[in-house]
Amino acid sequence: MEFMRNAGCQIAEGATVYVVGVNDRRVLIPDGLFPVETFGFGLAQDGIPLGELDGIPVVAVSRSVESSDQIEEPGWLGLRDMLQVSDNAVIEASILAVQRLEFRDSTRFCSRCASAMEQLSDTGRKCSGCSHVMYPLVTPAVLVLIEDQNRRTLLAQKDGWGNRFSVIAGFVEPGESLEQCCVREALEEVGVTVSDVRYVGSQPWPFPHQLMVAFRVRWVSGAIKRDELELSDARWFSSDALPELPPTIALSRTLIQHWIDYPSYP
Numbered sequence: 001m002e003f004m005r006n007a008g009c010q011i012a013e014g015a016t017v018y019v020v021g022v023n024d025r026r027v028l029i030p031d032g033l034f035p036v037e038t039f040g041f042g043l044a045q046d047g048i049p050l051g052e053l054d055g056i057p058v059v060a061v062s063r064s065v066e067s068s069d070q071i072e073e074p075g076w077l078g079l080r081d082m083l084q085v086s087d088n089a090v091i092e093a094s095i096l097a098v099q100r101l102e103f104r105d106s107t108r109f110c111s112r113c114a115s116a117m118e119q120l121s122d123t124g125r126k127c128s129g130c131s132h133v134m135y136p137l138v139t140p141a142v143l144v145l146i147e148d149q150n151r152r153t154l155l156a157q158k159d160g161w162g163n164r165f166s167v168i169a170g171f172v173e174p175g176e177s178l179e180q181c182c183v184r185e186a187l188e189e190v191g192v193t194v195s196d197v198r199y200v201g202s203q204p205w206p207f208p209h210q211l212m213v214a215f216r217v218r219w220v221s222g223a224i225k226r227d228e229l230e231l232s233d234a235r236w237f238s239s240d241a242l243p244e245l246p247p248t249i250a251l252s253r254t255l256i257q258h259w260i261d262y263p264s265y266p
């Protein structure tokens with residue numbers, strides 16, 4: 001399936017649409033796909049048009065449930081479960097639905113003057129009083145795979161991870177480039193100096209609204225000196241003796257696999 005996002009799309013009354021029903025960050029997907037409805041007054045009032053899924057308009061809408069048990073019934077999927085089982089187009093539409101609805105519901109009134117906020121033709125919202133404009137929040141974070149010249153990588157562990165190790169990670173700060181963030185995080189979290197920041201890939205991670213961006217960097221100097229508040233362990237591992245790694249849906253795993261598959265890059 002293919003999802004084409006289009007926040008400003010106009011939907012004709014009576015059109016057949018996919019409805020992404022959301023409740024508490026869960027999405028109603030009875031048989032692996034969103035229910036189909038006829039676009040009418042209710043959806044026009046309360047729904048948020050997201051775009052098209054294989055040519056059919058998609059509308060996000062908050063769905064109330066009669067009891068908390070009902071949300072546990074088959075058909076409602078949490079985003080985390082969805083990442084493991086669903087079609088990529090369905091995942092993309094679901095993440096967008098959850099975050100657009102959360103954004104609308106948390107920006108009903110202006111944070112500066114408390115006037116009502118109005119929807120713009122794109123994803124933004126504008127204050128009817130002071131014209132303050134807001135857009136849905138996306139928070140960039142880097143994943144940093146540190147490698148040395150001896151085919152070793154530096155992986156770390158946090159409390160609660162069991163035996164699993166992963167690459168180091170951190171949020172981008174205001175005024176900082178992604179490359180600067182990688183260098184800073186390596187120094188802060190494990191005490192090593194790195195260079196040659198090379199992009200590998202990215203992944204939206206809606207918990208609650210991160211964009212993960214993965215890089216490989218080369219170790220330059222320094223012995224491991226971990227941030228003891230952040231990390232419970234940090235060690236060098238050879239490619240032929242790796243510990244338990246993150247699940248395959250995580251970009252951190254893709255990044256480690258990239259290092260395994262492509263020893264020199266570039």
Ligand SMILES: [Zn+2]
Nearest residue numbers: 110113127130
């Ligand atoms: Zn305002």
